[in-house]
Amino acid sequence: MDSGPTCSHLLVMLNHSGEVRFRFAVLNPGDTKCSSVANESLVSDEVHAVRLSSPCDGNTTGTGRGVEERGDSVLSNSVLVPVLFGAIFLLGVAGNTVVVAVLAKTTIPKSHEGFTHLYLLNLSVADLSFLVLCVPFEATYYLLPGWIFGPFLCKFVHYAFHSSMTVSVFTLVALSVDRYLTVRSVRRSFLRTRRSARASVLSLWMCALLLAAPVPGHQTLIEVDAQPLGPFCWECWETLQGQRVYRLLTFTLSYLLPLTIICVCYSKVLYHMHRRVHNTSRKWVKSKQKVRERWV
Known part of the structure; x- marks a missing residue:
C-alpha cells in the first residue's frame, strides 16, 4: 500500500443522549474533501464527530460493536482531556514565566555557570512556546467537532509542537553534557x-x-461534506514509506x-x-592514621 492519501475513514457520530452512530467518509486520491458513502439520515444538527484514526494511514475498518465499546471513553475524554490540558497550561505557564523572569534579570556569569544559566533559560522558553502555541489548540480540538482555526x-x-518539543x-x-564537563573540571576550554x-x-x-521542517508540508486541512463534522487537521503523506x-x-x-547521550553522561x-x-575518604583515613602514629 504505497499509493497517495486514499483511504476510508470511520467517523463516529455521538448525539447528546450518548447514542452511538457511525458513517464512512472516503478521501479520494489528491483530494482534500471527504465524500460520504453512508445514509445521510445519520447526520443531524445534534451529532458530534470523534476522530478515531487518521484518514491518511490507509484503509480503516470497524464494526458497530467496537464503536459502542469506545463510546463512553470518547465522551469522558472530551471533558477530561481539556480539563487536564487547562491545568497543565496554567501551572506550566506560571512556573516557566517565573523562571524566565528570574533568569532574565540575572546577569549571565562569565564562568562555566553561564552555560547552565542559558540552558535553563532556553528550556523554559521552549516549554512556554509549547504551552502557548500548542496546548490551547489541542484542548479545543477535543471539545469541537473539527478544526476551526484554518489551514495556516x-x-x-x-510545526511549533514538534520544534519546541525537540528543542x-x-x-x-x-545540560547533561555540561554537567559532565563540570564534573571533569573542563572550565578553561573554548567550549566553556x-x-x-x-x-x-x-x-x-x-x-x-530543521528536523520539524517536513511537518507543515504534510499537515492538511480535510473538509467533510457533512456540515456538523467540520474540517479535520490530519498528517497526510504521499507514500507510507516516506512517513515511516x-x-x-x-x-x-x-x-x-x-x-543514550543523557544516560551515558549522567x-x-x-x-x-x-x-x-x-x-577523598581514603585520604582522610590515611591522614587520620598519620595523626594517630604521631601521638603514639
Whole structure:
C-alpha cells in the first residue's frame, strides 16, 4: 500500500443522549474533501464527530460493536482531556514565566555557570512556546467537532509542537553534557565560554526547526461534506514509506540518541563523583592514621 492519501475513514457520530452512530467518509486520491458513502439520515444538527484514526494511514475498518465499546471513553475524554490540558497550561505557564523572569534579570556569569544559566533559560522558553502555541489548540480540538482555526494554524501549530518539543529534548542533552564537563573540571576550554554557550543554544533551535521542517508540508486541512463534522487537521503523506522513514528519523534523533547521550553522561557523572568521594575518604583515613602514629 504505497499509493497517495486514499483511504476510508470511520467517523463516529455521538448525539447528546450518548447514542452511538457511525458513517464512512472516503478521501479520494489528491483530494482534500471527504465524500460520504453512508445514509445521510445519520447526520443531524445534534451529532458530534470523534476522530478515531487518521484518514491518511490507509484503509480503516470497524464494526458497530467496537464503536459502542469506545463510546463512553470518547465522551469522558472530551471533558477530561481539556480539563487536564487547562491545568497543565496554567501551572506550566506560571512556573516557566517565573523562571524566565528570574533568569532574565540575572546577569549571565562569565564562568562555566553561564552555560547552565542559558540552558535553563532556553528550556523554559521552549516549554512556554509549547504551552502557548500548542496546548490551547489541542484542548479545543477535543471539545469541537473539527478544526476551526484554518489551514495556516493547522500547519503552524503542529510545526511549533514538534520544534519546541525537540528543542526541550536537545536542551536536556546539552545540560547533561555540561554537567559532565563540570564534573571533569573542563572550565578553561573554548567550549566553556559565553560565546560558545550562545552559539550552542542557537544551534539547538536551528537543528530542531530543521528536523520539524517536513511537518507543515504534510499537515492538511480535510473538509467533510457533512456540515456538523467540520474540517479535520490530519498528517497526510504521499507514500507510507516516506512517513515511516521520517518517523524513524525523528524517533532516533529526538528520543533514542538523546536518551543514550543523557544516560551515558549522567552515568559518567556518577562514576566520577563516586571515585572522588572514594579518593577523598581514603585520604582522610590515611591522614587520620598519620595523626594517630604521631601521638603514639
